[in-house]
Every structure is written in structure tokens, then in C-alpha cells.
Amino acid sequence: MASRYVRVKTAQGQIHYGLLQLSRSVKVLDAPPWLQGEPTDLELPPDSYQILAPCSPSKIVAVGKNYTDHAAEMGGSVPEEPLLFFKPPTAVIPTGGAIRYPQQSERVDYEGELALVIGEHCTNCTPEQAHSKIWGYTIANDITARDLQKRDNQWARAKGFDTFCPLGPWIVRELSPAAQLQTFVNDSDRPVQSSQIDRMVFSPDFIVSYISQIMTLLPGDVILTGTPEGVGPLQIGDRVRIEIEGIGSLENTVISH
Numbered sequence: 001m002a003s004r005y006v007r008v009k010t011a012q013g014q015i016h017y018g019l020l021q022l023s024r025s026v027k028v029l030d031a032p033p034w035l036q037g038e039p040t041d042l043e044l045p046p047d048s049y050q051i052l053a054p055c056s057p058s059k060i061v062a063v064g065k066n067y068t069d070h071a072a073e074m075g076g077s078v079p080e081e082p083l084l085f086f087k088p089p090t091a092v093i094p095t096g097g098a099i100r101y102p103q104q105s106e107r108v109d110y111e112g113e114l115a116l117v118i119g120e121h122c123t124n125c126t127p128e129q130a131h132s133k134i135w136g137y138t139i140a141n142d143i144t145a146r147d148l149q150k151r152d153n154q155w156a157r158a159k160g161f162d163t164f165c166p167l168g169p170w171i172v173r174e175l176s177p178a179a180q181l182q183t184f185v186n187d188s189d190r191p192v193q194s195s196q197i198d199r200m201v202f203s204p205d206f207i208v209s210y211i212s213q214i215m216t217l218l219p220g221d222v223i224l225t226g227t228p229e230g231v232g233p234l235q236i237g238d239r240v241r242i243e244i245e246g247i248g249s250l251e252n253t254v255i256s257h
Helices: 068-073 127-133 146-151 156-160 204-212
Strands: 004-010 015-020 026-029 039-044 049-051 060-064 083-087 098-101 108-110 112-118 134-141 165-172 180-185 193-196 222-224 232-234 239-244 248-256
Touching: 015 039, 049 165, 083 156, 112 180, 112 204, 112 239, 127 134, 127 204, 134 204, 134 222, 134 239, 134 248, 146 156, 165 248, 204 222
Parallel strands: 060 222, 098 248
Antiparallel strands: 004 015, 004 049, 004 165, 015 026, 026 039, 060 083, 108 232, 112 134, 112 222, 134 165, 180 193, 180 239, 239 248
């Protein structure tokens, strides 16, 4: 099994980065792993910590309409260049965290996505250089207030509510280009989304390079690479689970605001 890098909080409120062991204990690192964190003598027993989102990004840059089939279901085509938008860091919640359904919206959708974690300062990078700046991979749910997205001329409100970026559960260093992404709602064994990540139009290397021509990416920043077709509404009480082969699963429940 690939190494799983986690960020956790102890009962005393201390936050650590670490390596999740098969026993579910966590081998604590002395710094974030992308900043050359090394193992310490501290190991947290199972049930002595809470899993947090696996990083604390300065910014989350997302790509819209990066799968042809999703662009079509949204009534358009893939843009000639990546369509970028932001989600605020305050939107991030971990696996197991609650998605709050905002009072302003009557249609809140799930969007399962592959997320990239940046490991090095990245500015004006070529795609070849950008590849080495991607430290690892995790799972994201780009929760969207769809009615507000359609109403507003830009997407800050629809994408930016607190709890609208579930992220995790951990980071892996390597991922198969053909890894399967699937989204499940409640107890259904039939996915509402199912696609291979290599079907995205703009590749991770290209996306990171493109963004780096605009803004500097910092270690720990997160890039959301877009969602495949099958997006749909969530209701209060729903559980949504996103699985990416080779990473694991991200699961969250929807509650009223």
C-alpha cells in the first residue's frame, strides 16, 4: 500500500503531520512532508487523534469544465484554456466533516474531483517543470450552490461557502493516470459519477504550469482538476462518498445550516 500522509489533531489540540500506519497509529513528522519533514520518536495510537484535511493551503485554485462530458451536461463545451476559479481556504473540511446547506441556496451539488498538492514554490513553470512541483494527490468535493452559480456573473458565492471544500482523507505521492474516480450518495452501490482521471482535457502538469504563469503557487496549495459528468443535488441528511482508486475515500454528510 502506498504511504498515506495525514494531518491530525490530538485531544490536547496539537496539530501534526504524519504517516498513517496499517495499525491506524500515526508516525509523527517534524514538519509538513513537502518541507522535508522527518519522522520523530512520537507515534500517536489509534483513536487518540482526529484526522484533519491533509494540508492547510494558502489558496485553492480550481478548474471548471475540464471533462468534455461534464461540460456538455452543463450546456457548454470545454474552454480553449483552463477555466479557473478560487475556493477560499475557509471552505475546507476533513473527511467526516459536515457540509452545511446554506439558507441562500435551493440546489447544492456534489462534484467529485482529483486534487493536487503543491510541494515547491512554483512560478512561470513549464509543464515538465510543473510535474516535479506536484508533491502528491488527494480527493476533493467541489460543493457548489448551483442555483447561485447560474444567478451570479461569477462563482465566488456559489463555490465559497464554509464547508464547501471537503478534502482528504490523506495524500499519496503516486497515482495511476487511469485511476477511477467514483461518487456515491447514501447507501447506493451504483456510482452517480464514474470516470478515469486521464479523461480530463487539461492534464495536471499543464494545469499547474498554466496557473503558475498567472500566480505563484506555494507549498501546501491545492489545485482542483475538475469533475466528470454525473453531478447532481444533495439533500440535508445525505452522505456523499468520493473514491479515487489508489487514494481511498472521502465521505461527508449534509446538515442544515
